[in-house]
Every structure is written in structure tokens, then in C-alpha cells.
Amino acid sequence: MVTQLQTGIEPLRGHALDTPDFRPHRLLHSPQTSVNARFVNRDLPCERTANAYNCGMEDDLAKILISREQIDRRVAELGREIAAEYADNHRDLVIVPVLTGSIIFVADLIRHLPFKMHIGLMTVSRYRGATTVGGATKIVEDLNVEIEGRDVLVVDDILDTGNTLKAVSQQLRERQPASVKICTLLRKPAKAPKDLHADFVGFDVDDVFVVGYGLDFNNQYRNWPDIAVLREELYQ
């Protein structure tokens, strides 16, 4: 079952907790405090550039959309769904994470799979830093594993327009695998094309630009442990 999330962006700026004393912890007013605290260090020399801070990722985030606890729970469920799907025939399963965005997701996901599997790496590039839509999907690094006659599970961070996953799965099908299925952590149903079926979906999200848990903006923020909405003014 896909979990539907509503966004309703509520900027943290101006929030009751947004006081100078509280500010370093303003994303931390949840049970996650002790874990998050290590990411926030007031003593770091943060230089403010035109659009963003050079450090202190939290200043660039509008809100946490999906917490690390929610992610953990859902990734474990996805692992169980995938394990059930391949229960009877998993010996040849090749997991193909679409790099780079899926690295953290796939690392967590495969540890919930209770059988032997292979990983085939493939790097795809589509977004040039910001949220620019359009342009062809570019296979930067081709698959490094033979997949003919084998089950393939493509794992991606987010299904937005679907162009990336369409291009990747089409490329993979040309190599005559036994099957190609798709697992994506996030899906934006507003844009996802009807003719692309994702077999496993972590969360459906509104059409906002998100970072963290592997997802990037300008190749940054991948290491933020939750999935967060990036402040709009940073990319508009």
C-alpha cells in the first residue's frame, strides 16, 4: 500500500520555535532531537552565498516532509513486499539502483531482503542541478552486470515525469532479462505518466522539490537523513 502524504509547506521561519536561542534546533522539536543534534553546530563558520548557506543544511529546508522514522518503517515494509514478490524465484535477481539518488535508499532496502541477490550499477543524469525539467535522460555509466534471462529490479529515488525510469527500463529490456520491475521511494502522482507502472512505491508526494535521504539539489543535501522540502527561493 502506497502512503499518501500531503505537503502543506509551512516555512519554519517565523515559527514560534524560530527564536535565536532555539534556532539551531528548530527542526529538532520532535523525538528525533538527539539524533539530529549532531548535524547542527553553531560554531561552524557558515558563509552565506547568494542563494544558500555553505553549511548548515537546515537553513535551506522549508520543512521535514517525511521523517527518518517514517522512512525506516516504510523501507522495511517495501523490503517485505519485494521479498514476497520474489519469494519463489530470487536466485537470479539483479537489483539496479539508478545512481546517484538511490544510494541511501537501496543500501537500506537490500538489508531487508532475506535472500541472495546481485547489484548492477548504472548512473543516469537528468536534472542539471536545479529542478529544470526537460532534456533527454543521459546514461552516464552503463550497467556493469549481465542481465539476460534474469529478474531485474530497478530502484530509484523518485518518479517525477517518469522519463528517467522509462529510458532506463527500456534500455534494460533490450538486454532480454526475464523480467523488469520498478521500485521507487517517492512518486509525484501529479506528473507520473500513466503508461509507466511502478511495482513498488514508498510514498506518493505532492509536486514539491525535495532533498535528503539521497535526493539532491546541486548534488548537495543527500546526507540529510529525512526527506525535506527545499526552500523555494533557492531554486527559483
Ligand code: IMP
Ligand atoms: P523524472 O525523469 O522526471 O522522473 O525524474 C527523475 C529524477 O529526477 C530522479 O531520479 C531525481 O534524480 C530527479 N528528481 C525529480 N524530482 C526531484 C526532487 O523533488 N528532488 C530531487 N531530485 C528530483
Ligand code: MG
Ligand atoms: Mg535520480
